[in-house]
Amino acid sequence: MQSIELTYQKKDLPSSISKIGWILLFIGLILGVAAFFVDHSRAVYNYLIAYAFMISIGVGALFLIALEYVVGADWSVPFRRIVEFFAATIPLLAILVVPLLFNIGDLFHWSHAEAVAEDKVLQGKAPYLNVPFFIIRVFVLVAIWSLFYFFFARNSKKQDSTKEQKLTTKNIRLSAIFIPIFALTITISSVDWLMSVAPHWFSTIFGVYFFAGTVVAALAAVTLATVLLKENGYLHPALTNDHLYSLGALLFAFVNFWGYIAFSQFMLIWYADLPEETSWFLQKWQGSWAIFSIGLIVVQFLVPYVILLTQPSKMDPKKLKFISIWLLFAHLYDIFWLVMPATDQLSDGYYFSWIDFVFPIAVVGLIILVFNLKAKKENLMPIGDPKFQKGLDFHL
Amino acid sequence: MADKKIFGVTALFNNPDAIISAARKVADSGFTKWDVNSPYPLHGIDKAMKMKPSTLGFVTLVFGLTGVAVALFFMWWTMSVDYPMVIGGKPYFSLPAFIPVTFEVTVIMATVSSVVAMFAFFFGLPRNAHALHDTEYLKKVSRDHFGIIIESDDPKFDERSTQELLKSLNPISTEIIYYPEKERYPIFEPRFLVFLFGVAVVVSIGTYLMLNKLMYIQPFNWMDEQQKIIPQSKSEFFSDERGMRLPVEGTVARGFIPYPFAGDKEPKEVLSNPYFPTKENLELGQRKFLTYCSPCHGNYADGDSRLQGQFPNPPTLHSDRARNFPDGMIYHIITNGQNIMPSYASQVTREERWAIVHYIRVLQRAKNASESDVKFAKSE
Numbered sequence: 001m002q003s004i005e006l007t008y009q010k011k012d013l014p015s016s017i018s019k020i021g022w023i024l025l026f027i028g029l030i031l032g033v034a035a036f037f038v039d040h041s042r043a044v045y046n047y048l049i050a051y052a053f054m055i056s057i058g059v060g061a062l063f064l065i066a067l068e069y070v071v072g073a074d075w076s077v078p079f080r081r082i083v084e085f086f087a088a089t090i091p092l093l094a095i096l097v098v099p100l101l102f103n104i105g106d107l108f109h110w111s112h113a114e115a116v117a118e119d120k121v122l123q124g125k126a127p128y129l130n131v132p133f134f135i136i137r138v139f140v141l142v143a144i145w146s147l148f149y150f151f152f153a154r155n156s157k158k159q160d161s162t163k164e165q166k167l168t169t170k171n172i173r174l175s176a177i178f179i180p181i182f183a184l185t186i187t188i189s190s191v192d193w194l195m196s197v198a199p200h201w202f203s204t205i206f207g208v209y210f211f212a213g214t215v216v217a218a219l220a221a222v223t224l225a226t227v228l229l230k231e232n233g234y235l236h237p238a239l240t241n242d243h244l245y246s247l248g249a250l251l252f253a254f255v256n257f258w259g260y261i262a263f264s265q266f267m268l269i270w271y272a273d274l275p276e277e278t279s280w281f282l283q284k285w286q287g288s289w290a291i292f293s294i295g296l297i298v299v300q301f302l303v304p305y306v307i308l309l310t311q312p313s314k315m316d317p318k319k320l321k322f323i324s325i326w327l328l329f330a331h332l333y334d335i336f337w338l339v340m341p342a343t344d345q346l347s348d349g350y351y352f353s354w355i356d357f358v359f360p361i362a363v364v365g366l367i368i369l370v371f372n373l374k375a376k377k378e379n380l381m382p383i384g385d386p387k388f389q390k391g392l393d394f395h396l
Numbered sequence: 397m398a399d400k401k402i403f404g405v406t407a408l409f410n411n412p413d414a415i416i417s418a419a420r421k422v423a424d425s426g427f428t429k430w431d432v433n434s435p436y437p438l439h440g441i442d443k444a445m446k447m448k449p450s451t452l453g454f455v456t457l458v459f460g461l462t463g464v465a466v467a468l469f470f471m472w473w474t475m476s477v478d479y480p481m482v483i484g485g486k487p488y489f490s491l492p493a494f495i496p497v498t499f500e501v502t503v504i505m506a507t508v509s510s511v512v513a514m515f516a517f518f519f520g521l522p523r524n525a526h527a528l529h530d531t532e533y534l535k536k537v538s539r540d541h542f543g544i545i546i547e548s549d550d551p552k553f554d555e556r557s558t559q560e561l562l563k564s565l566n567p568i569s570t571e572i573i574y575y576p577e578k579e580r581y582p583i584f585e586p587r588f589l590v591f592l593f594g595v596a597v598v599v600s601i602g603t604y605l606m607l608n609k610l611m612y613i614q615p616f617n618w619m620d621e622q623q624k625i626i627p628q629s630k631s632e633f634f635s636d637e638r639g640m641r642l643p644v645e646g647t648v649a650r651g652f653i654p655y656p657f658a659g660d661k662e663p664k665e666v667l668s669n670p671y672f673p674t675k676e677n678l679e680l681g682q683r684k685f686l687t688y689c690s691p692c693h694g695n696y697a698d699g700d701s702r703l704q705g706q707f708p709n710p711p712t713l714h715s716d717r718a719r720n721f722p723d724g725m726i727y728h729i730i731t732n733g734q735n736i737m738p739s740y741a742s743q744v745t746r747e748e749r750w751a752i753v754h755y756i757r758v759l760q761r762a763k764n765a766s767e768s769d770v771k772f773a774k775s776e
Contacts, residue, residue, distance in 0.1 A: 273485065310453070395443075
């Protein structure tokens with residue numbers, strides 16, 4: 001069809017990107033350190049939220065890589081390198097966790113021995129919720145994710161030059177192993193970091209809930225990066241808006257999935273009406289948190305649902321850019337909503353503080369820097385993948 | 397052949413790229429009534445044919461929203477207006493409980509209506525006598541070829557120029573398709589209809605005779621006639637014509653002790669309690685009291701109903717009148733009922749009723765304990 005043969009040519013990202021990244025990280029860090037001195041407890045919880053957001057982007061991206069291999073998708077192959085760049089943030093989780101581990105007493109009620117001593121429920125949970133085992137879990141999980149990321153990325157990068165079919169096969173096998181491990185690790189991670197902030201409460205669907213938000217956030221990040229790179233001509237010139245359609249459709253699907261899971265969690269607890277379960281939701285109905293809770297439905301479900309509903313909007317770059325920024329914010333909002341009402345400081349209702357906005361700035365800066373670093377070293381598209389051409393030939 | 401009417405002109409191609417570029421050219425020449433046939437969906441053909449986006453999505457949307465409205469309205473009407481029911485202590489109209497049903501109804505309305513609309517309106521099915529049926533063209537495009545058909549209804553159609561246009565696209569072959577001759581269906585001929593009617597009559601009569609006569613010729617009467625009386629039926633044998641006999645007057649069931657003052661509103665004399673207030677009897681009485689009496693009389697017989705005003709509260713059993721009742725009077729009231737209290741004779745056995753009487757005495761004594769009772773309780 002095409003009269004001129006189009007090929008991908010690697011172009012370096014402009015230096016302004018790394019500048020933006022450094023400035024955001026710098027501002028975030030300075031304000032973050034200041035926040036720790038101004039309001040220690042609130043700063044620690046906000047750090048936790050930002051950390052959970054990093055997990056979402058990194059591990060969610062890793063899941064998207066595995067998903068592509070395991071279902072044998074063609075359409076997503078041209079974007080896979082971008083997903084890999086986001087997954088490259090995973091090893092950083094091992095370093096970023098250190099400030100949290102030093103403040104574990106401020107974060108988690110169950111980490112206090114004297115609190116556990118007079119609490120039957122916490123005693124029962126103590127074999128799982130205790131500080132040494134917690135720290136072991138944190139590092140084991142990050143190690144597992146990093147290992148899988150390392151193998152995925154190494155095989156994928158090698159393929160750029162060797163174009164070996166065998167490397168894809170290897171990654172498919174790896175993905176099939178990774179998916180069940182992912183299900184387990186993301187559940188453990190969400191229970192450890194987010195559910196145990198309210199240690200008396202429990203919900204068996206919580207892992208799935210966090211997973212849904214994670215995939216939405218990772219997909220939104222990938223969509224945003226893809227649209228921006230494509231618009232500025234850093235990707236293969238044969239890419240059209242048709243290629244964006246599947247990203248938009250998957251985003252739409254997972255927005256719905258999040259809504260489905262979030263409602264399932266709410267409805268089961270609401271219906272059973274057991275005090276030990278409903279207390280968590282009642283806390284989120286306390287004072288101004290009620291507005292926050294309703295806002296979550298609007299921000300994370302209704303608005304993206306309406307915007308992404310029609311077919312043309314799923315491939316409109318403008319709408320996709322808007323909605324991916326929106327959904328990244330929505331996921332941050334979601335984690336904030338999960339954590340903050342359970343803290344002692346904000347249990348009666350939300351009041352404004354600049355500290356809430358500091359750490360996400362640093363996280364965004366950090367992710368941009370990692371992305372930029374990877375983009376410098378590697379191709380922005382997996383040109384050696386045997387399915388690359390098939391992915392490019394995709395038409396609606 | 398000259399009298400045959402042309403349905404359209406077709407052209408066959410043997411690969412998807414060729415059909416897409418051919419479709420693009422046909423669309424550029426301004427035809428409107430034409431189509432592309434392919435054995436499988438072709439990505440990008442919609443754009444090549446310059447087709448407008450399908451409006452099927454709006455059907456789905458409208459019926460999906462109808463589903464939302466219908467489901468919510470139905471549940472609101474049934475659950476909170478027409479027959480309000482408290483379920484699980486939730487309000488009559490409790491949205492979270494209605495959402496799953498709303499979701500399901502929305503999905504089923506949207507999908508079923510989409511499929512029906514697709515077949516009936518968008519495809520125009522059924523088309524039993526379409527001109528393309530039984531043509532070599534249709535066989536090929538449903539196997540391994542790709543075809544274009546331009547219909548003669550198109551305002552720009554002209555037998556020669558259209559064929560030339562298609563030939564200029566380098567197809568494997570082009571062909572003119574004619575409307576098939578009108579077929580005469582023999583099933584509407586009177587002879588056939590009479591035959592059909594005849595068969596119907598013979599089969600009906602045959603079936604009737606087989607099932608109602610042939611099957612009942614002796615010895616196959618299927619046990620319809622037996623020398624016994626079927627329950628609830630009339631009997632010729634007894635003078636009162638009752639098939640089911642009544643017990644002899646004065647019959648008492650085994651283990652049943654009849655109550656002599658049954659039905660007496662104000663009995664002159666009552667029975668005395670034949671049981672002793674042993675520990676077992678008091679425990680039995682407590683159990684039965686809590687099950688049958690306490691919903692109205694309250695756990696301690698204060699008349700403080702546990703029913704939250706759904707049934708009128710009875711008076712307290714700690715009044716002087718109730719305390720001065722003989723045991724037999726309380727037994728009489730449980731057995732016969734009083735005012736709006738119904739008889740409990742069918743739910744609570746005779747022994748249990750006497751045990752309840754003992755337990756009520758315990759409650760009454762506990763509420764009005766004397767000095768010596770308190771001393772005795774302390775020494776215990």
